[in-house]
Amino acid sequence: MDAPGRDSTEPLIKPDPVLKTYYDSFESRIGYKLVLGGRRHFGYYEKDTLWPFPVTKSLKAMEEVLFSKLNLPKGSRVLDAGCGAGLVAINMAQHGLNMTAIDVIDHHVDKTKRNIARAGVPPGKIDVRRMDYHHLDSIPDESHDGVYTMETFVHSHDPVGVLAGFFRLLRPGGKVALFEYDHTVGAGKDISTGKEISKTAETDLRLINKWSSMPANERSLRGTFAGMLEEVGFVDVKVVDLSAHVRPMVRLFFVLAFVPYLFVKLLGLERWFINTVAGARLWLEQEHWRYVVITGTKPGPPIENEKTR
Numbered sequence: 377m378d379a380p381g382r383d384s385t386e387p388l389i390k391p392d393p394v395l396k397t398y399y400d401s402f403e404s405r406i407g408y409k410l411v412l413g414g415r416r417h418f419g420y421y422e423k424d425t426l427w428p429f430p431v432t433k434s435l436k437a438m439e440e441v442l443f444s445k446l447n448l449p450k451g452s453r454v455l456d457a458g459c460g461a462g463l464v465a466i467n468m469a470q471h472g473l474n475m476t477a478i479d480v481i482d483h484h485v486d487k488t489k490r491n492i493a494r495a496g497v498p499p500g501k502i503d504v505r506r507m508d509y510h511h512l513d514s515i516p517d518e519s520h521d522g523v524y525t526m527e528t529f530v531h532s533h534d535p536v537g538v539l540a541g542f543f544r545l546l547r548p549g550g551k552v553a554l555f556e557y558d559h560t561v562g563a564g565k566d567i568s569t570g571k572e573i574s575k576t577a578e579t580d581l582r583l584i585n586k587w588s589s590m591p592a593n594e595r596s597l598r599g600t601f602a603g604m605l606e607e608v609g610f611v612d613v614k615v616v617d618l619s620a621h622v623r624p625m626v627r628l629f630f631v632l633a634f635v636p637y638l639f640v641k642l643l644g645l646e647r648w649f650i651n652t653v654a655g656a657r658l659w660l661e662q663e664h665w666r667y668v669v670i671t672g673t674k675p676g677p678p679i680e681n682e683k684t685r
Contacts, residue, residue: 388511389480395531395589399481403651408461411632414487416460417526417555418622418667428624438555439467441618442524445553445671448473449681452521455545457509457538458528462488462502469501476520478507510534512541520545521679524553530593535601540608548676552610558596559665566664567597573664580646580657587650601670610672622667630659 398404408416412435419434420441428434442464446454450472456465459477461484469475479485485506492502507514509525510532523542532538542552560568564578585594605613633655640649658665 387505387507387514389506389508390510390533392480392531392533392589394587396481398588398650399484401648403649407651411629413463414461414491415463416528417464419625420618420621421624422621424620425624426627428628431625431628434625436467438622439464441669442526442553442555443468443471445669446473446522446524446551448522448551448679451681452679453519454522454524455515455520455542457523457525457542458531459488459504460484460526460528462491462504464526465502466491466495466497469497470495473522475502476515477502477504478509480506480508482506509538509541512545515545517544518547520550521547522551522553524555526555527557529554529556529601530590530596531588532592535592535595536604536607539604539610543608543610543674546674547679548674549679550674550676551679552605552672552674554601554605554670556596556601556668556670557593557665558598558601558668559593560598561661561664562597573661576641577657577661580653581661583646584650584654584657587647588654598666601668602672605670605672609674611675613670613672616669616671617666618669619662619666623662626659626662629655 408414411431413432415435417435417438419428419431420438421428421434448454451474453474453476454468456468456475456477459465459479462477465475465477465488477488479488485504488504492504523546529535529538546552560566561573561581565572585591602613602615633652636649636652637656640646640652646653
């Protein structure tokens with residue numbers, strides 16, 4: 377049954393007030409704009425450095441990693457599942473891919489449309505929709521050649537269901553690439569070493585997942601996301617650890633966040649400044665988490681070039 381007041385032709389979007397509050401917050405809006413230029417993902421550095429600038433160069437370098445991991449010919453149709461301000465989708469379109477860019481946050485969709493116009497992307501190159509990646513029913517079966525998430529899959533409350541949706545809409549031979557985080561923390565300790573973590577760290581990590589609306593991140597023990605991909609039918613699943621390549625940005629976030637973090641903790645303001653908490657805590661607990669790209673393929677022959685398809 378359709379939700380009350382919803383047009384049956386509109387994609388279903390499950391309300392997530394915590395996620396909306398997170399992305400609508402002053403901290404998120406200002407932080408993403410001033411520090412990351414509107415992007416919402418980590419940057420890639422070839423080697424560690426204490427001088428992570430210019431940040432935009434590293435962000436685009438990570439997007440080059442994405443393009444290489446998809447490894448699809450020009451003209452391929454690719455889904456950006458959680459497009460934010462659309463800057464990654466625009467970059468992929470400029471690389472020759474045809475994009476479907478979706479997001480549940482209203483102002484993200486609006487910004488994406490404005491950024492597409494500002495970038496001069498040809499009409500029809502990027503199809504922008506307000507849509508929930510949990511509910512992709514309006515996207516036809518086997519209509520896409522690739523799908524990716526850039527640090528958005530962690531927001532999922534049904535990760536296996538989301539991956540099943542990705543699998544359905546991909547053509548045989550289609551690629552999935554998840555740029556996400558995994559960790560080894562459980563029951564107050566590092567489950568890989570048995571080393572206990574502090575109560576403060578445990579609390580902070582729990583609050584980060586709660587107030588950033590990242591339920592899937594709670595479940596993302598090492599190997600979990602890869603196992604989910606295999607569970608829904610993907611093959612040739614690979615996990616690549618990029619932690620060393622994001623370390624300069626993790627360090628930058630720590631430098632920017634640590635002093636404000638102390639005041640946030642003192643005043644109990646974690647809910648309203650959860651990015652500050654994350655900026656400090658991710659550096660302090662870096663031995664317990666990784667930045668990974670997880671890729672897989674839907675069984676079938678390799679995707680052909682559009683001209684010969």
